[in-house]
Amino acid sequence: MLDRACDPSARPSGCRRPRPGGGRCRSRRCGGGCGQLWAGDVRALLRRNLESLESAVYAIAITAPGVDQLPWGPDGRVDAQLLSRWNRTATRRWSKLHNAAAASVRRQTGRFALVGYTWEFQRRGALHLHVILRGETAHERHQAHLYVAALDRLRHPHRFGFVDRGRSHGGVRRLERISARRAGSYLAKYLAPMEGGKMKLSDTASRDDAPSRLFYMSRSLTTVTGITMRNLRYKRAAWMRLSELGMEGQLDDLMEDPHNWRILATGNLTRGP
Ligand SMILES: [Zn+2]
Numbered sequence: 149m150l151d152r153a154c155d156p157s158a159r160p161s162g163c164r165r166p167r168p169g170g171g172r173c174r175s176r177r178c179g180g181g182c183g184q185l186w187a188g189d190v191r192a193l194l195r196r197n198l199e200s201l202e203s204a205v206y207a208i209a210i211t212a213p214g215v216d217q218l219p220w221g222p223d224g225r226v227d228a229q230l231l232s233r234w235n236r237t238a239t240r241r242w243s244k245l246h247n248a249a250a251a252s253v254r255r256q257t258g259r260f261a262l263v264g265y266t267w268e269f270q271r272r273g274a275l276h277l278h279v280i281l282r283g284e285t286a287h288e289r290h291q292a293h294l295y296v297a298a299l300d301r302l303r304h305p306h307r308f309g310f311v312d313r314g315r316s317h318g319g320v321r322r323l324e325r326i327s328a329r330r331a332g333s334y335l336a337k338y339l340a341p342m343e344g345g346k347m348k349l350s351d352t353a354s355r356d357d358a359p360s361r362l363f364y365m366s367r368s369l370t371t372v373t374g375i376t377m378r379n380l381r382y383k384r385a386a387w388m389r390l391s392e393l394g395m396e397g398q399l400d401d402l403m404e405d406p407h408n409w410r411i412l413a414t415g416n417l418t419r420g421p
Pocket of ligand 1: 162163165166172173174178179182183
């Protein structure tokens with residue numbers, strides 16, 4: 149039986165908008181410590197899922213358009229109204245651009261999916277995207293290049309700017325590959341950087357006009373690793389519960405597998421007669 153008292157994110161000390169039943173809110177902008185927890189979870193999610201790939205990946209960046217569409221005003225800053233409109237519509241336009249590019253890759257080569265991505269605010273205030281693509285096998289590398297070429301071809305109608313396609317080698321653009329572990333650290337840094345040994349919320353994560361969904365991680369990874377935002381909340385609840393039951397240290401081998409966190413947080417841990 150599930151124990152409602154053991155909500156996955158219980159003990160909301162400081163949280164101003166606790167969930168029904170008393171659990172913490174899930175807002176990254178909550179100053180009551182929930183934002184810090186969000187940052188820690190995002191960091192763990194991005195890093196651990198990418199680490200699990202144990203291969204090389206491509207990290208590409210897609211930026212907002214240049215001065216032709218987002219001109220600088222007399223104050224030396226990008227026109228605020230145009231910028232705000234561009235940012236507000238960015239996730240919707242990205243989703244269309246990605247769908248069109250991915251469909252083109254699938255038509256030519258079959259199944260294709262992104263590994264993940266994160267949004268980030270550039271210095272000029274426009275959102276841009278960091279996208280991770282698989283790049284281990286020859287097939288995956290071929291697909292990555294087709295996808296990026298399709299993004300580049302289709303970016304104008306969707307009002308995106310530059311698509312970073314790597315360096316030119318003898319007239320041919322070749323994407324740079326990096327280890328998946330390094331890619332995970334990059335993505336984590338954009339949303340939840342470490343500063344002086346402490347995790348903090350990035351500007352992107354704390355801004356009011358940031359997209360509600362700031363990152364994406366493929367389910368093909370999260371179902372294998374078990375590292376999802378929900379499961380990381382269960383992990384905290386499980387630790388809290390084990391300590392309340394005086395069972396610390398007794399179930400460490402079960403705690404090691406993220407797929408057990410939910411049951412440890414909510415299931416019946418007492419032995420029957
Ligand atoms: Zn809160």
